[in-house]
Amino acid sequence: MSNLDNINPPVIINEPGTLHPINQTKDYLLKLLSEMGFTEVYGPEIETEEFNFDMLNIKKSHPARQMHDTFYAESKKNVLRTHTSPVQIRSMLKSKPPIAFTSAGKVYRKDDDATHLPMFHQVEGIYVDENITFANLKDLIHKILYELFGNDVEIRFRPSYFPFTEPSAEVDILSDSGKWLEILGCGIVNPIVLDNCSIDSNKYSGLAFGLGVERIAMLKYGVNDIREFYKSNLDFLTQFK
Amino acid sequence: MKLAYKDLIKFLGEKPSRELLSKRLFQLGHEHEIHGDIFDMELTPNRGDCLSLNGLARDLNVFFGRSEAVDIYEDIIDVLKIDFENLAPSDCPKISFLEIEIDKTIDDYKPYLENYLSAIGNKKTNLFTDISNYISYELGQPTHCFDRNAINNKLVFENKECNSTFKTLLGSDVVLKDHNCVFTQNSEIISLAGVMGGASTACSVKTRKVLIECAYFNPESIIGKSIKYNLISDAAHRFERGVDMESQEMVLRRFAKVVQDHAEIKSIKLKSFRSSNSPKISIPKNISKINKILGTNLKEIECLSCLRDLGFNISNDIEVPSHRHDIRTNNDLAEEVARVIGYNNIKNTPINLKKIIDDKSGCKVTQLESLLVNNGFSEVINFPFTSKNDKRSISIDNPLDSNRNYFRTSLMESLVNNLLYNERRQKDSIKLFEISDIYSKGSEINQQKKLGLIVSGRLGNNFNDFTKKLDKNYLNRILDNYLSEGIFKIIEISRNSLDTKKKDKIFYVEISLDDINALENQINKEKTINFISYKPVSEYPSSTRDFSFSIDDMSKVHKVINELEKVSENIIKNSYIFDFYKNEKTKIVKLGCRFIFQSNHKTLSDIEINAKVQEILNPLLIMDGVSIPGMDINKPFK
Numbered sequence: 001m002s003n004l005d006n007i008n009p010p011v012i013i014n015e016p017g018t019l020h021p022i023n024q025t026k027d028y029l030l031k032l033l034s035e036m037g038f039t040e041v042y043g044p045e046i047e048t049e050e051f052n053f054d055m056l057n058i059k060k061s062h063p064a065r066q067m068h069d070t071f072y073a074e075s076k077k078n079v080l081r082t083h084t085s086p087v088q089i090r091s092m093l094k095s096k097p098p099i100a101f102t103s104a105g106k107v108y109r110k111d112d113d114a115t116h117l118p119m120f121h122q123v124e125g126i127y128v129d130e131n132i133t134f135a136n137l138k139d140l141i142h143k144i145l146y147e148l149f150g151n152d153v154e155i156r157f158r159p160s161y162f163p164f165t166e167p168s169a170e171v172d173i174l175s176d177s178g179k180w181l182e183i184l185g186c187g188i189v190n191p192i193v194l195d196n197c198s199i200d201s202n203k204y205s206g207l208a209f210g211l212g213v214e215r216i217a218m219l220k221y222g223v224n225d226i227r228e229f230y231k232s233n234l235d236f237l238t239q240f241k
Numbered sequence: 242m243k244l245a246y247k248d249l250i251k252f253l254g255e256k257p258s259r260e261l262l263s264k265r266l267f268q269l270g271h272e273h274e275i276h277g278d279i280f281d282m283e284l285t286p287n288r289g290d291c292l293s294l295n296g297l298a299r300d301l302n303v304f305f306g307r308s309e310a311v312d313i314y315e316d317i318i319d320v321l322k323i324d325f326e327n328l329a330p331s332d333c334p335k336i337s338f339l340e341i342e343i344d345k346t347i348d349d350y351k352p353y354l355e356n357y358l359s360a361i362g363n364k365k366t367n368l369f370t371d372i373s374n375y376i377s378y379e380l381g382q383p384t385h386c387f388d389r390n391a392i393n394n395k396l397v398f399e400n401k402e403c404n405s406t407f408k409t410l411l412g413s414d415v416v417l418k419d420h421n422c423v424f425t426q427n428s429e430i431i432s433l434a435g436v437m438g439g440a441s442t443a444c445s446v447k448t449r450k451v452l453i454e455c456a457y458f459n460p461e462s463i464i465g466k467s468i469k470y471n472l473i474s475d476a477a478h479r480f481e482r483g484v485d486m487e488s489q490e491m492v493l494r495r496f497a498k499v500v501q502d503h504a505e506i507k508s509i510k511l512k513s514f515r516s517s518n519s520p521k522i523s524i525p526k527n528i529s530k531i532n533k534i535l536g537t538n539l540k541e542i543e544c545l546s547c548l549r550d551l552g553f554n555i556s557n558d559i560e561v562p563s564h565r566h567d568i569r570t571n572n573d574l575a576e577e578v579a580r581v582i583g584y585n586n587i588k589n590t591p592i593n594l595k596k597i598i599d600d601k602s603g604c605k606v607t608q609l610e611s612l613l614v615n616n617g618f619s620e621v622i623n624f625p626f627t628s629k630n631d632k633r634s635i636s637i638d639n640p641l642d643s644n645r646n647y648f649r650t651s652l653m654e655s656l657v658n659n660l661l662y663n664e665r666r667q668k669d670s671i672k673l674f675e676i677s678d679i680y681s682k683g684s685e686i687n688q689q690k691k692l693g694l695i696v697s698g699r700l701g702n703n704f705n706d707f708t709k710k711l712d713k714n715y716l717n718r719i720l721d722n723y724l725s726e727g728i729f730k731i732i733e734i735s736r737n738s739l740d741t742k743k744k745d746k747i748f749y750v751e752i753s754l755d756d757i758n759a760l761e762n763q764i765n766k767e768k769t770i771n772f773i774s775y776k777p778v779s780e781y782p783s784s785t786r787d788f789s790f791s792i793d794d795m796s797k798v799h800k801v802i803n804e805l806e807k808v809s810e811n812i813i814k815n816s817y818i819f820d821f822y823k824n825e826k827t828k829i830v831k832l833g834c835r836f837i838f839q840s841n842h843k844t845l846s847d848i849e850i851n852a853k854v855q856e857i858l859n860p861l862l863i864m865d866g867v868s869i870p871g872m873d874i875n876k877p878f879k
Binding site: 003004006007008009010012013014015016017018019020022023024025027028034035036037038039044045046060061062063066067068071072073074075076078080100110112117118119127129131132133134135136138139140142156157158159160161166167168169170188190191205220221222223224228229230231232233234235236237238239240241 | 269287288464533585590610614621625637663672678701773774795798823828
């Protein structure tokens with residue numbers, strides 16, 4: 001027997017590919033929320049103004065409805081959804097409380113600069129039941145952020161404004177550099193929205209929150225430029241194994 | 242909105258430090274950045290009432306009290322006789338005019354006006370315009386100054402269909418279209434109401450007699466105009482968010498006082514026109530409802546004290562002040578109370594939601610993702626906008642790029658672009674996929690989830706696959722085991738119309754997920770996430786070096802392989818053994834190895850690469866029986 005027979009070739013390792021880091025982050029958030037009791041619901045990216053704005057108490061005069069902020073389609077018959085909240089509206093119309101939904105996916109705004117893209121991803125949650133309070137919302141948001149950033153993370157709630165929640169809040173976490181970073185928006189569902197969905201706002205109340213998936217992915221992976229996610233560069237994508 | 246710290250604290254009873262002031266502003270929901278003495282405020286769109294020193298001080302009163310920082314003109318003012326007609330009272334239910342004549346033109350300003358201009362970075366223009374801007378900064382109410390000598394005829398406010406060019410006071414020509422609220426004189430537009438005045442009636446440094454217009458415009462009548470006409474307008478920003486309908490006379494008296502601080506007033510006259518009163522909003526007092534919304538147990542006295550300090554009048558009901566357009570319900574009041582006590586001081590209360598077992602491992606999207614990732618495919622996400630269209634394409638009315646004004650109906654164009662992008666970056670084995678919803682129109686909008694996958698180049702970089710190409714057979718081998726016959730069709734995409742010099746064939750598959758009931762064989766892979774620490778992608782070119790080892794001492798073969806597999810250097814992006822051959826006749830093993838060099842900081846020179854190559858190869862080449870034909874270890878590598 002030749003001594004060549006004892007020579008084995010190099011081991012072949014078939015490198016796996018990767019799921020996109022934004023989808024990985026989105027799925028991670030959805031799994032986290034499902035473990036907290038939220039069920040995922042689905043809806044279209046091309047919406048009507050009624051579901052994207054009117055049902056959410058976003059008045060005709062609201063700046064977000066202007067042509068420079070929202071993409072309109074088919075001679076203003078439709079809009080590209082500006083958030084995933086219309087999915088929750090559609091689901092609330094078909095359900096009775098108590099309900100706990102998450103909706104996730106692509107949303108569109110007419111932005112394109114170093115920090116904003118015309119398309120990005122959101123994960124939103126809504127919980128409607130009797131006696132839901134702002135104190136409940138705070139507890140839930142703390143739990144989500146502890147899961148995401150560890151139990152030592154410092155969290156700050158500050159008042160904000162969204163037409164579909166009242167009271168509304170934006171939530172920041174304290175970064176290692178001592179700077180507060182905005183992480184999510186949330187609030188108590190505006191009773192007008194519940195009434196729009198035929199849910200008795202005298203009996204029920206709700207909490208809602210929304211996270212920007214790119215924002216979370218950037219923080220968790222240390223990506224500084226949001227545009228990297230959408231260049232489809234294999235040198236970038238294959239890192240997220 | 243920029244404001245100076247020293248100006249704001251003049252409006253407060255106590256004089257907090259910058260740090261304490263900043264903390265309280267955040268507590269109240271007034272986001273900002275601090276640059277030296279300047280607070281750069283980013284106020285939420287519902288709080289137009291806070292777009293001034295006075296407005297913020299009204300909110301900060303709950304912490305620091307107020308100071309009467311604003312003096313107004315207290316004397317009796319004669320009634321102005323003005324020929325004015327309001328043809329659109331629903332757009333402008335309240336308007337006041339103040340006419341002032343001063344004794345001489347003024348160049349030198351009082352320190353408070355001079356300091357305001359320098360602190361905020363505004364250029365000095367003329368006394369009346371500068372006072373107008375200052376008043377807006379102080380009180381939040383815009384005013385517009387007409388040179389009185391340029392107003393010789395009847396002044397009309399109207400919402401009219403326009404199709405004319407209007408020269409603004411800043412000198413730009415704007416073509417007005419559709420309906421706009423305007424002031425006219427002799428049918429000539431002299432001001433785009435609530436946005437910007439015109440050049441023909443603007444004040445100058447020589448103006449001594451001025452007509453100051455101070456109005457409440459309906460926000461919906463003003464909104465979008467400044468953006469439509471590309472006019473940067475502080476006034477429009479404020480009117481769009483709503484000003485106080487009850488403040489006009491007071492504002493004009495303040496204006497007169499600032500004029501009086503600078504010059505002798507020869508004459509002063511005022512006239513107001515009102516077509517409707519501001520609605521008085523009262524909310525029934527219901528403290529238990531506020532506690533129910535917040536999840537707190539606050540006493541009535543605490544809640545009412547918070548609201549009173551914010552300017553609410555408490556009687557049997559809670560009366561909303563006229564500047565607060567955003568307060569209508571108990572939820573609004575609950576937010577007011579929460580802002581004062583501090584969101585962070587509300588104690589958390591857990592909710593009991595039942596955990597859901599949401600196992601997605603069996604769903605077809607997850608299964609397909611696992612199948613493709615296991616076979617080396619990388620997922621991409623693309624924007625859906627395209628120039629390609631057919632009768633099913635949904636058009637975008639206001640695209641960002643006028644050449645991409647359709648929603649894609651196929652994933653192919655995006656994936657081809659992704660492939661070419663990576664080929665230009667010297668990738669020679671490309672396997673990509675995308676799963677996305679696709680929209681098209683029929684009788685209604687159709688939504689379809691599709692999978693697109695594209696391959697081109699080498700089958701792989703290992704010695705078995707290096708010389709083979711990704712092709713139809715490869716795709717068939719992957720998909721056949723999992724998808725029913727006829728569900729997918731592999732197509733070859735011609736390179737003729739593509740901007741590329743590459744020759745490798747491109748193969749593409751697009752599948753509607755609706756056509757797949759389930760994968761025929763299950764793939765077991767639990768999705769877990771590993772938040773790796775990402776390394777920035779280099780923008781510099783890479784360089785490739787291939788070496789062919791000849792090994793005639795069999796005891797060295799695995800040693801060489803092990804050493805090559807261990808190579809890890811900062812500037813080596815990738816390395817692999819792409820050839821392995823045992824020559825039975827010569828009893829020699831041939832090993833082909835490729836190093837790909839790339840720096841994150843610069844373009845690497847040949848000298849730097851060759852030095853690194855020598856550093857890696859020398860320990861291997863000093864072994865007996867190991868050589869690279871044509872390469873002499875004792876000579877510098879070139």
